[in-house]
Amino acid sequence: MMNTKNILLFAGAIILASCSDIPGHFTEKSVSPVLFPDIADVTIPVNIAPLNFRLNGNPRKLIAVYECEKDINIFYGKHTIEIPVGKWHRMLNKYSDKSMNVTLFSKEEGKWIKYLPFKINIKKEAIDPYMVYRLIAPGYESWSEMGIYQRNLTNFNEETIIDNRLLPGNCMNCHTFNNNDPGQMMFHLRGNIAGTVLVKDGTVTKLNTKTNETISNCVYPYWHPSGNYIAYSVNAISQVFHTTREKRIEVMDSKSDIVVYDIKKNKLFTSKLISGEESFETFPSFSPDGKTLFFCSARKGTLPDDFNKIMYSLCKIDFDPSSASFGSSIDTLISSYKTGKSISFPRPSHDGKYIMFTMSDYGNFSIWHNEADLYLLDLKDGSFKRMENINSGNAESYHSWSSGSHWFVFSSRRIDGLYTRPYFAWLDDNGEATKPFLLPQKEPDFYDYCLRSFNVPELVTGKVMVNGRNMLKSIGADAKNITFEKKD
Amino acid sequence: MEDNKLLKYTEYLFTGLFLSGVFIFFAFFYNNHLHFEEETQLFLLTGDFFKAKMGLPGGFSGWIGQFLTQFYFVSLAGPLVITILLFLMQRVTYRILSTINDNRSFFIVSFLVPLNAMLIICDEFYPLSAVIGVLISLLAGWIYTTIAGNSRRFVAGLLLIALTYCLAGGSFLSLLAVIVVFEILSAARARKNRVLGKTNDTPVFRMLRIWQLLIYIIISAGIPLFARQFLVQEPIGLAYFSEFYYDLRIEVPKAIPIMFALPAILMIIIYFLPSREKIFKAAIFIQIALFIPAVIFGLKLWTNFRAEEIMKYDYLVRMNRWNEVIKYAEKTPPRNNLSLAMLNLSLAKTGTMGDRMFNFRQKGTGGLFLSFAKEYVAPMMGSEIYYQLGLVNASQEYSFESMETTPDLGKSVRSVKRLAETNLINGNYEVARKYLKLLERTVFYRNWAHKTEKYLYNEDLINNDPEYGDKRKMIIKKDFFFKTEIMEGALNMLLQQNPKNKMAFQYLMGFYLINKDLRNFMDRVPMMNDLGYTSIPVGYQEAIMYVVGLSTDNPMEGLPYKISSDTKLRMQAYASIYTTRDNAQELLSKEFSGTYWYYLHYCKVDIKNVK
Structure with missing residues (x-):
């Protein structure tokens, strides 16, 4: 029985046949096309760049028919479908909160084949239009070309924020933003001009975050929503290299504490509850109201011998931003004793409903753990679940929420098990995520030849206006020392 | 007429000798440097790779340089590529110099540019794109010097400077120098001719040229700044010199500005040499006499045959x-x-x-x-x-x-x-x-x-x-953390997991012998059974004989191997010298320096702590 859609498609094909070089005859295959990236049945924001793709195999010609209600849009290609940005956005705007049916015709060995159609669901809610990430080879101790870049998610433009072409020999990492605000940013520089670069209120300051009282320079950051504080972990990090084929690298902390940087007073402070000798604390994050500090904590172990016995629980402590003080006790939200697993990267949604986190078998450097998956904690009832639609057989690790708390980006190694790529998904009001889609590229073969990982993808609400060149004077200056205070 | 013929043959002969010398040098004396250059790059024949290169100042010369470098994979193709490029370089330099002084007696001067290029690429940090970049700027310089009309030449100069920066990066400075020197020398020649009454060149005409030069210089100073502002973030030095002349980005070596300045310097030198239609035989001989030591000195300065050995x-x-x-x-x-x-x-x-x-x-x-x-x-x-x-x-x-x-x-x-x-x-x-x-x-x-x-x-x-x-x-099944400091443990682990790993066995025994750790060495001797040894390797025999000499027990008992009579005889000869002669080391070094005994007694090495 032919339904309306099939009639429309058939009509479309007839029209195509009459106005293009497509033959009227084709063989219908009852299989779905194998596409890269896999865009079949994904849900996308209304403002995302065209989901260009290729059909795996050896197609000679491709025709993609995008159909929604009575409209038909047709795109042609050889082995890829690359859609003009303007035309794509007109389609998405027109079909927002609807689904497009995509039917693919492929000419293979002289014959046209029609594959089973698939859907692309369009959400009216836009994703934050920019993503900032670090590109670096997934290596061991050295790095070649690397830097922090920003990508306009509505098209394919990528710009360099800062890289080691400008600063040869240096490394930059841990870029982070306050509430996705591109005007409030920080990142670390390591190398001969080391320091923590803080961008706020239009000024750029380089800080020396190492104090005599702290373990190390400040490492993993999270902004307080007021913009007055940044929570950091301070970690003694080391890495070792496995010899069996299942694993490559183990990155571990032999010590770690949490400190908070008071931007106005230029001072680090902490509490003995989050900087104890007997435990490791890391990955701090503030609740959207700024009154709670979440973090990961594990009982101290001897490293590297205990490397696979260190497991981090998800904990929280009250924080009073007006007095810059901490609560008197720590609550454990998810205990590693109960899960038998280890938590990293707790990231609260901006609406305060959830915490998304990564869970792996042990340790905290989850990107090198194939078993690492994303989980969602419901802060209302304290339940948590594995995000079934999101995870793969390879590592899922870093993640960042869009301002609306529905869209999020996460890093995954699902394509080949080594090179980290950013994926996006939508979380509905019931806490269910849709099938994720890969960051679109103009040329679908892009990822085949890209030898760098996308690290720490952070969504931001606009373009980051500073860059290495205009920050050069501040970066080249001596870093400003900061003081330290330990509170009871 | 006879002189012209002689000069022509000399030109052919000298060119032939120079190019043959270049080819032979890179084919038979320095070929491993070329292989090394080839293996340390990844040239992809894709549009994206080309686009990525072209997005950088000088990216075209970088792309061409890498394209040609991939042919170094074939041992004789690399020298051929270099020879052809240097030949082109010489011909273009010669053309430029001819516009200043067309006396062919000084043709050897034009070989200094390719000689300099040849020497520079003897250092593995100077890529072939440096030669391509200079060649592009020379071609631009040649085009510039052949344009007769002043205003046309001015416009062409501006375009060529921008284009050369775009295609070849830093060598646009070389072009700028050629242009400036050409204009100054042309003006000087015009003034000389006016004094001699050959032309009626006016002061206004000369002023215009100065403005032209200033504009060239301002444009040349501005283009890299523009590129740095809008195209690529890089240090100011690199914005001018670009990254395709020297692989280490943290510095711009002096050789690069010298290389860029050389064509202009040669133009000045040749300007002051006689330009009459006369063949100066002596000048040719003097040039050859100076060129040969320049080659020798240059090779001494730039080549690194120790590195060539390692690369081989x-x-x-x-x-x-x-x-x-x-x-x-x-x-x-x-x-x-x-x-x-x-x-x-x-x-x-x-x-x-x-x-x-x-x-x-x-x-x-x-x-x-x-x-x-x-x-x-x-x-x-x-x-x-x-x-x-x-x-x-x-x-x-x-x-x-x-x-x-x-x-x-x-x-x-x-x-x-x-x-x-x-x-x-x-x-x-x-x-x-x-x-x-x-x-x-x-x-x-x-x-x-x-x-x-x-x-x-x-x-x-x-x-x-x-x-x-x-x-x-x-393959290793039981995991451990690897670092070279624990190689003994790693090798033992390899052998434990796969007793047939003969490579690991040889390395482990080598490790113990080098460390003069004969106890561990002897403990592993029985493992040879599993590894299919039919006889004991000579080095091991020597070590075992040494242990036998110190021990009351027979460490070979129960093993199916025998120490050869040759080793025993050599041991006796060694021992007699070692125990009886004051200058034993000197005597033993002649015949026994290749033995383990000699190593054990006389070679001082850092001994690793063996666990």
């Missing part, structure tokens, strides 16, 4: 030409740990490490394993050792590190190939596929990549492959 060892190992490594070592013994490590690997691969290791001067365990260093040479060579030992992850790590420390921020085709192999052996097929796909976009590794792609997900094919199957058999 490395190249032969890369090509698995193990016996040739040993033959080469017999003629040119290793002078450092890099070469020695490659020799020891070749001895182990040919199964002769136990026999011949101490025939060559050993310098400690640093000549067995190469420690990790944040540079690209030692890790790549180290990767070969760990690969052959079956430490696949360690080989992968070293190879990756080597690739990431390639000075020009590029990738290395050799590393990518090795990474494809290690991932294939480890069963990480999608990562292996990624690297193979890259190699499929190269000229010389395409066929290998296509062939190797068939191994993906084909366990039988991999397991039955002589190389990959062998590595699979040696």
